[in-house]
Amino acid sequence: MSTKEEKFNNYLRAKGLKFTPERKIILQEVFSLRKHFNADQLFEKLHKKNRQISRATVYRSLPLLVESGLIVETLRCQSKVSYEQIFGHKHHDHLVCIKCGRIIEFRNEKIEKLQEEVCKEHNFKAVEHRLGIRGYCSRCLSRANKKSS
Amino acid sequence: MSTKEEKFNNYLRAKGLKFTPERKIILQEVFSLRKHFNADQLFEKLHKKNRQISRATVYRSLPLLVESGLIVETLRCQSKVSYEQIFGHKHHDHLVCIKCGRIIEFRNEKIEKLQEEVCKEHNFKAVEHRLGIRGYCSRCLSRANKKSS
DNA sequence: CCTTTGTTGCGACTGTGTCTCAATTGCAAT
DNA sequence: ATTGCAATTGAGACACAGTCGCAACAAAGG
Ligand SMILES: [Mn+2]
Ligand SMILES: [Mn+2]
Ligand SMILES: [Zn+2]
Ligand SMILES: [Zn+2]
Numbered sequence: 001m002s003t004k005e006e007k008f009n010n011y012l013r014a015k016g017l018k019f020t021p022e023r024k025i026i027l028q029e030v031f032s033l034r035k036h037f038n039a040d041q042l043f044e045k046l047h048k049k050n051r052q053i054s055r056a057t058v059y060r061s062l063p064l065l066v067e068s069g070l071i072v073e074t075l076r077c078q079s080k081v082s083y084e085q086i087f088g089h090k091h092h093d094h095l096v097c098i099k100c101g102r103i104i105e106f107r108n109e110k111i112e113k114l115q116e117e118v119c120k121e122h123n124f125k126a127v128e129h130r131l132g133i134r135g136y137c138s139r140c141l142s143r144a145n146k147k148s149s
Numbered sequence: 150m151s152t153k154e155e156k157f158n159n160y161l162r163a164k165g166l167k168f169t170p171e172r173k174i175i176l177q178e179v180f181s182l183r184k185h186f187n188a189d190q191l192f193e194k195l196h197k198k199n200r201q202i203s204r205a206t207v208y209r210s211l212p213l214l215v216e217s218g219l220i221v222e223t224l225r226c227q228s229k230v231s232y233e234q235i236f237g238h239k240h241h242d243h244l245v246c247i248k249c250g251r252i253i254e255f256r257n258e259k260i261e262k263l264q265e266e267v268c269k270e271h272n273f274k275a276v277e278h279r280l281g282i283r284g285y286c287s288r289c290l291s292r293a294n295k296k297s298s
Numbered sequence: 299c300c301t302t303t304g305t306t307g308c309g310a311c312t313g314t315g316t317c318t319c320a321a322t323t324g325c326a327a328t
Numbered sequence: 329a330t331t332g333c334a335a336t337t338g339a340g341a342c343a344c345a346g347t348c349g350c351a352a353c354a355a356a357g358g
Contacts, residue, residue, distance in 0.1 A: 020337085038314095039315080052338090056316080056317085057336085076225055118282070122253055124246075124286055125284045126282050130279075133275050134275070138272035169355090203307045205307065206307075209306090228315080
């Protein structure tokens, strides 16, 4: 279980599904994309590269990639579900600039630990979590300062 | 600025908007509803009570209530935006059971503080944040245990 | 009373995401 | 290699939350 292809294949086989050429291409493309992407961005990218894969197939494949543990659903940007790779990346949370859209990733062990404690207190078995902090990034703040001075 | 009516009215006036009868009714209904609700639930409730308020008006009013600081957009449950009151309630985060849908609210000061630190490190000015932990609640876990024994 | 500006309801529209279905493919057993 | 069969695909229709355009309406001020 070292490469992403193997991992995806194993997942599919275990569920009686097939590692089709379409799924192979989608897998490749997902991992050549920038970190945060959504279904239609992926579809567009494939379309431009003349890989004839239907929109339905793209939409159908993403949940499989999530289930197999290769990608994860992250933020919802303006009503679109956004994904990012987790194979080879470790978990992190996000700061999202509501002015320029910049996404800053961070990881804070203490917060992660405290979440575990909260779950224990409530006898809750966590599967995943998402922490998103929305506000203004440093660039947007300094630009705002320059203007007002 | 004590009652929610005053707060909403102040917000509206300040923006040159009006505290219309429809908005008054919507405000009342929002605060008589259970904590987490979405736009169409609110519309249905009003409809059943024979308050003739159009769907568009409901959808147009919710962002105003958010802007005025009376409610907040929380989780997105199955592609629907979900809101909850914050006037008279303090901020908290959520444990969401992916089996039964139960929502458990919690507040952890340490996590809140650590988030502030993270923001400071990145020169990020937070406006709001959302932490949602998805998993299995105590009830669903104990039911699963009973079955397997 | 008249004008201005915001508001409402209605229904048409948009955009994500899902589903149906006939045709095709992959795969394993003959 | 051939067959049988479930899984898969593409195309387009569909579902549905949310938005928009517009004409009629209401509040407020002169
Ligand atoms: Mn990320
Ligand atoms: Mn809550
Ligand atoms: Zn920014
Ligand atoms: Zn539960």
